[in-house]
Amino acid sequence: MPGHLALKGEKISLWTLTKDDIKLIWKYYGDFELRKYLERRWQPIYYEDEEKWYENIVKNKDENIVFCIVENSSNELVGLIGLHKIDSYSKHAELGYWIWRDYWNRGYATEAVKLTLKYAFEYLNLNKVWARALESNKASQRVLEKNGFKLVGKLRRHNYTPGEGFVDELYYDLLKEEWGH
Numbered sequence: 001m002p003g004h005l006a007l008k009g010e011k012i013s014l015w016t017l018t019k020d021d022i023k024l025i026w027k028y029y030g031d032f033e034l035r036k037y038l039e040r041r042w043q044p045i046y047y048e049d050e051e052k053w054y055e056n057i058v059k060n061k062d063e064n065i066v067f068c069i070v071e072n073s074s075n076e077l078v079g080l081i082g083l084h085k086i087d088s089y090s091k092h093a094e095l096g097y098w099i100w101r102d103y104w105n106r107g108y109a110t111e112a113v114k115l116t117l118k119y120a121f122e123y124l125n126l127n128k129v130w131a132r133a134l135e136s137n138k139a140s141q142r143v144l145e146k147n148g149f150k151l152v153g154k155l156r157r158h159n160y161t162p163g164e165g166f167v168d169e170l171y172y173d174l175l176k177e178e179w180g181h
């Protein structure tokens with residue numbers, strides 16, 4: 001069960017992680033289909049990897065903040081969202097997220113991004129949040145666009161994905177002054 005409530009939304013809320021969450025996260029995140037568009041996507045994830053990842057998150061909270069996405073109606077953990085590579089000097093961070101497949105297309109990622117932007121701009125006082133999405137990951141691009149992110153560039157044929165070959169990596173960002181407009 002997640003730790004503390006950080007931000008409450010209509011359908012989902014963001015909670016801090018606890019060690020007890022690791023087992024479910026490992027089960028979900030280990031799914032190759034879910035990780036198709038994420039980093040380390042074709043490596044097996046062992047339980048020990050997940051424990052080290054958790055310890056790293058706890059130790060490096062100045063650089064990485066990860067929240068559990070919890071469904072309000074069931075209190076179930078349905079995904080994770082995080083701000084990574086937090087640069088408190090230049091005031092930006094990279095956004096990353098995933099939702100377990102059973103819960104796709106219910107607007108959960110869109111709302112989780114909305115809440116995380118509030119956290120980034122109001123709590124951490126960042127100036128910019130940026131994100132990457134593979135060209136073939138249309139759902140993620142839609143989530144970013146629905147939250148006002150702008151496509152600012154791409155690395156051509158930057159990532160290899162079986163069945164798709166080398167695909168472009170798209171870069172998006174959102175400035176604090178553009179947020180909510």
Ligand SMILES: CC(C)(COP(=O)(O)OP(=O)(O)OC[C@H]1O[C@@H](n2cnc3c(N)ncnc32)[C@H](O)[C@@H]1OP(=O)(O)O)[C@@H](O)C(=O)NCCC(=O)NCCS
Pocket residue numbers: 034035037038097098099100103104105106107108109110111132133134137138139140142143
């Ligand atoms: C990307 C992901 C987080 C989206 O989560 P979600 O909770 O289903 O997202 P939402 O329901 O908030 O929004 C999804 C949007 O994409 C659209 N969409 C879904 N599949 C699509 C597709 N194949 N083509 C075009 N649009 C698509 C949905 O219709 C919806 O848009 P709408 O509200 O305008 O109808 C989820 O699919 C996921 O976890 N994927 C694997 C991990 C991942 O890709 N993470 C992001 C890495 S950049």
